[in-house]
Structures are given as structure tokens and as C-alpha cells.
Amino acid sequence: MKISIQTLGTLGDVLPFLTLAQALQDRGHTVTVLAPRDHTERIRESGVEPAAPPDFSVAGWMREAEQRGTLTGPFAFFRDWPRMIRPHVEDVLERSLEAAEGADLVLANPIAMPARIAAEHWQTPFALMALQPVIVPTRALPCAMIARRAHSGWMNRASYLAVTASLAALGLAVRQHRARLVRPPRAAFWKLDRHLGRPLPRITALPAVFDVQQPRDTRDDTYWVDYPPLASRDRSLSADLTRFLKAGPPPVHLGLGSMPPDELADDLPVWLSRIEASGHRALISRSLADCLRTIPDTCHVYDDAPHDVLFPHCRLVIHHGGAGTLDTAARAGVPQLILPQVVDQFWNASRLAQVGLTPPPMSGKSTPKQIDDLLTQALAAPARTKAQSVALELENRQPFSGTVDLIESLAQTR
Numbered sequence: 001m002k003i004s005i006q007t008l009g010t011l012g013d014v015l016p017f018l019t020l021a022q023a024l025q026d027r028g029h030t031v032t033v034l035a036p037r038d039h040t041e042r043i044r045e046s047g048v049e050p051a052a053p054p055d056f057s058v059a060g061w062m063r064e065a066e067q068r069g070t071l072t073g074p075f076a077f078f079r080d081w082p083r084m085i086r087p088h089v090e091d092v093l094e095r096s097l098e099a100a101e102g103a104d105l106v107l108a109n110p111i112a113m114p115a116r117i118a119a120e121h122w123q124t125p126f127a128l129m130a131l132q133p134v135i136v137p138t139r140a141l142p143c144a145m146i147a148r149r150a151h152s153g154w155m156n157r158a159s160y161l162a163v164t165a166s167l168a169a170l171g172l173a174v175r176q177h178r179a180r181l182v183r184p185p186r187a188a189f190w191k192l193d194r195h196l197g198r199p200l201p202r203i204t205a206l207p208a209v210f211d212v213q214q215p216r217d218t219r220d221d222t223y224w225v226d227y228p229p230l231a232s233r234d235r236s237l238s239a240d241l242t243r244f245l246k247a248g249p250p251p252v253h254l255g256l257g258s259m260p261p262d263e264l265a266d267d268l269p270v271w272l273s274r275i276e277a278s279g280h281r282a283l284i285s286r287s288l289a290d291c292l293r294t295i296p297d298t299c300h301v302y303d304d305a306p307h308d309v310l311f312p313h314c315r316l317v318i319h320h321g322g323a324g325t326l327d328t329a330a331r332a333g334v335p336q337l338i339l340p341q342v343v344d345q346f347w348n349a350s351r352l353a354q355v356g357l358t359p360p361p362m363s364g365k366s367t368p369k370q371i372d373d374l375l376t377q378a379l380a381a382p383a384r385t386k387a388q389s390v391a392l393e394l395e396n397r398q399p400f401s402g403t404v405d406l407i408e409s410l411a412q413t414r
Contacts (some may be wrong), residue, residue, distance in 0.1 A: 003409045004051070004103040006034040006096055006115040007253070010058055012257055013109055014039045014324045016131060016205065016228035020107075021048045023404045029411075034099040034112070047233065051099035054092045071342040089173050093117060100124060105411035110135055110163075113170055116189075120182040120196065127194065127201040127306040127411050131323050132344045134163055135192055135202050136222045140215035148346035164190050193219075201410050205403070208326040208394050210351050225403045227327045232306035241310075244283070244300040250315035251281040251300065252375075254339070256288065257322040267339075267365060271318070272296055278379065280315060308332070321345030321361070326352060333391030335383040337374055356386060373411050 004023055007017045014035045021031040025048065033043050034051035036058040043050040059083070065071050068081040069105055093114040100106045100118035105125045105271035108115035119126035128135050132144035137160035139153030146159045170176075171189030178186060187194050199221040206212050208226040215224075237245070245251070252275050254268075268284075268291060275282045275298075282299040290300040307325060311317055319325045321338040326348055329336050336358045338349040349361035359374060366374070377383060 001031045001104040001408070002032075002102055003407070004032055004034065004100045004115075004409055006051075006099060006106065006108040006112040008058070008092065008111040008116075009109065010062065010257070011039060011042070012324045013111065013131065014042070015130075015230055015324055017041065017107075017109070018046045018048055018377065019228040019231050019400075020403065020407065022046060022233070023400065024407060027404065027408070029408075032099055034095060034115075044106060045234075052095055054088065054095045054382060056088050056091065085170070089114065089170075090177065092250075093174065093177055097121060105407070107407065107410075113161050113167065113189075114174065117174060117178050117181060118193070120178075120186070123196060125410060126195045127203060127407075127410050129203040129205060131205050131227065132347070133204060133206070133401055134160070134344075136204055136215075136218050138215040138218050140217065141212070143345040144347040149350040164236055166266045167192070169221070172302070198413070203403075207323055207330065207348075208397050209327065209330040209355060209357065209390055210371060211355070218278050223406060225406070226400065228403065229331060230306070230308040230324060230328045232308050234306065235309050237305050237309060238302065241300070241302045241305055244281075244302075245313045247282055250313055251283040252316045252318065252379075253283045253311065253314045254288070254318045255285050255325070256320045268292060270366075270368060272299055274375060278372070278375050280379070281341060285313065316375075321348040321352075323348055330357065330387070331391055331394050333388040335378045335387045337378050355390070357390060 005017050005021055007013050017033060021033055022334050024031045032049045032051040035043060035053060036056060037053040038058050039206055040050045040053055065084060068080055069076050070084050077323045096112070096114045096118040100115065100122050103124050105127065106115050106119040107127050110128060110130050116126055133141040134143055134145050137157050139157045140151055142156040143159040143163060146162045152154060152155060167190035174189070192200055192202060201221055201223065203223045203225060205225050205227045214225060253269060268288060272282055276296050282296065284299060284301055286301055286303050289295060295301060311329050311334050316335050316337065317329040318337045318339065321340040322345060326336065336352065338352065338358050338361055340346040342347045342360050349358065352358045353360045359377060362370065
């Protein structure tokens with residue numbers, strides 16, 4: 001079968017779909033991945049065929065969004081809609097149409113909603129796969145892009161109205177294109193329950209460590225699965241990084257994933273100084289190092305490394321709270337501290353705190369004393385024991401192959 005995976009966003013929005021694409025290819029299917037042009041080489045290096053990408057750069061988009069505050073909340077997002085979203089719609093739609101032609105299934109993340117129009121145009125089965133609670137309203141969980149923690153049942157369900165509003169706005173932006181490409185009847189774009197007269201499959205993939213079961217108030221045609229684990233096929237680390245790891249005790253890894261490094265620029269020197277004061281070495285990415293005037297002697301800067309290979313060598317992982325980083329650290333059995341910056345990172349941090357793997361996230365700037373207290377707690381033996389225990393439990397969960405089975409079955413519904 002031919003499967004078109006379409007995902008827009010940062011690297012964290014792409015990597016889990018590469019894991020899925022690799023697994024589908026291993027079963028003999030033809031898979032392409034459509035993503036922003038920033039990720040074309042990464043897709044190709046993973047052994048997956050990249051579809052012709054849209055022209056915009058997600059790195060540039062993220063920098064402008066950080067400067068404007070676009071992702072600080074739903075009101076800021078809608079305020080910036082005309083400048084940050086609308087100009088890219090036509091370009092993304094054209095690439096989506098090209099990538100979906102001849103496919104047996106189009107699988108997209110919620111950011112890549114033009115893929116839905118492409119699937120309607122080609123009369124192709126379509127499925128949505130979200131990497132956080134966002135496309136299936138439920139009283140059990142809040143919309144992670146809006147709420148920073150769980151609330152009462154009705155408030156949880158109401159938080160998904162922001163997604164409905166976003167889809168309604170996007171529907172207006174693509175209305176003429178959709179009318180040209182899709183023959184009637186056309187369901188309202190903000191409704192996510194039907195596709196080509198059938199129920200629309202909606203998949204929510206959450207880090208296995210959250211241990212979320214399908215909520216009782218959701219339909220049978222929605223699916224709740226474990227987040228696709230990062231599975232790098234190249235298991236090597238650079239020679240410089242390997243020498244650093246072997247030269248001393250496991251370091252503390254400090255990173256922001258795909259977030260703009262400016263988010264942590266002011267706090268980074270303080271965190272590094274407190275890590276050094278705790279007697280531990282630090283490990284940071286090149287993008288973060290570029291924000292520093294000086295780098296402590298105990299800090300090593302690396303250019304790139306797969307987290308699933310690197311994290312098992314670390315003593316502690318301090319990060320932004322992205323689902324992929326969180327899931328990879330949990331599977332590595334490494335304690336975590338989360339410094340959430342935007343949108344779903346706050347909910348991820350809150351959820352991880354609920355299962356006892358990290359302290360509750362703090363808002364605002366942290367004082368040196370607060371940082372010292374957090375490091376003491378995260379570096380203590382009980383935190384390490386808890387992380388290792390959870391990692392062993394994750395090894396015994398239902399294998400990822402169940403999600404691959406699901407995608408195969410959805411591709412056979414034509």
C-alpha cells in the first residue's frame with residue numbers, strides 16, 4: 001500500500017511520524033512524509049522518502065512566533081493568524097495534493113489540515129493523528145494546547161472549543177480552494193467526525209508514561225495509543241561526544257528541543273552555574289551554546305545526537321517538556337526536570353508531575369536557591385530509582401506494532 005504521512009511543525013512534530021513510517025516500510029508499504037523543508041534531509045537520512053516540501057521554513061516561523069508571542073495563548077494565536085498562518089495555506093495545500101495523489105491512506109497531524117482537502121479531492125481514506133489531547137473532546141482530559149493542567153469535567157471538554165474555532169478560521173481561509181477541489185457535499189471544516197460519508201478515524205498518541213486509557217465519553221472510532229518511541233537507526237555518537245561521556249560521570253543534559261534558544265537565554269548561565277556548583281558536568285546543544293558569552297569548563301557542547309542513544313548516558317535531563325523528549329527520557333530511565341515554554345509543554349509537565357517523575361513546573365524565572373533545590377531533588381537516589389522503575393514498566397507495555405496494525409487497517413478501508 002502507499003501511505004502519505006503529512007506533518008507540519010517542528011522536529012518534534014516530525015520524528016514520531018518517522019518512527020511510524022519506518023515501521024510501515026519494514027512491512028513492505030510505500031511511505032512518503034510531507035514536512036517543512038527544514039526537515040527534508042532528516043527524513044531522507046532516516047530512510048524515508050520525503051515528499052516535495054512547502055516553501056516556508058518552520059525555524060524562521062518559530063523565531064517570528066517567539067518574537068511576536070504567537071504561541072503564548074489562543075488569543076495571541078488568533079491575533080497573528082493573518083500574518084502567521086494565512087500566507088502559507090495555498091503553498092501547503094498544493095504540496096499536500098501532490099503528496100496524496102495515488103495514496104491508499106493520508107495520515108496527518110492536526111497542523112497539516114490541508115491534507116484533509118487533499119484526501120477529499122482524491123477520494124482517499126484519511127486519518128488524523130495528534131501527539132497530545134487536542135482532536136477528541138473529552139471530560140477526562142483538557143485540550144493540552146490550551147489548558148496547563150487538568151480541570152473539572154465540563155471545563156476540560158470546553159477547552160477544545162479553541163480547536164473548533166481554529167478549524168473554523170482555517171475553513172474560511174481554504175473555502176475557495178476547497179470548493180474548487182472537492183465536490184459537494186462538503187462537511188463543515190471544523191467538524192472532525194466524518195470523512196467521505198464515514199466516521200473520521202482520530203488517533204491520539206500520548207507518552208506511555210502518562211498511562212492514559214481511552215476516556216469513557218469518546219467514540220469507538222477514536223483511538224488512544226502510545227507515543228511512537230524514538231528509534232534511531234544510527235546508534236553512533238560523535239567522537240568528541242563519546243570522549244566527553246567516557247571522561248567522567250554521567251552529565252546533566254540541558255536542552256530545549258526544537259524551541260528557539262532565546263527562550264532560555266537569560267536563565268541558561270544561572271542553570272549552568274548551579275549544575276557546576278552541584279558537582280556535575282553539563283551537556284548542551286550548539287544552538288544553546290550560541291546564546292552564551294562564556295561556557296563553563298565542565299560543560300560540553302555537541303552539534304547533534306539522537307536522544308534515544310544519548311539520554312541513557314545522562315544523569316538528568318532538563319528540557320522544555322516536549323512530548324518526544326519527555327517520552328525518550330522516560331524510556332531511558334533518567335530523571336527529568338521540565339522548564340515549559342509554550343502551549344502543550346505546560347500540560348506535559350503537569351502530567352509528568354502527577355506520575356511522580358518530576359516536580360510541579362514553576363512559572364516565571366527561577367532563583368538560584370530554587371534551582372539548587374530542584375537539582376538536589378532530581379539528582380537524589382530516589383529520583384533515579386523511580387525513573388528506572390518506570391522505564392522497566394514501559395518495556396512491558398503493548399508493543400508499538402499495535403499502532404502499525406491500526407494504520408494498516410485504516411488504509412484498507414477504501
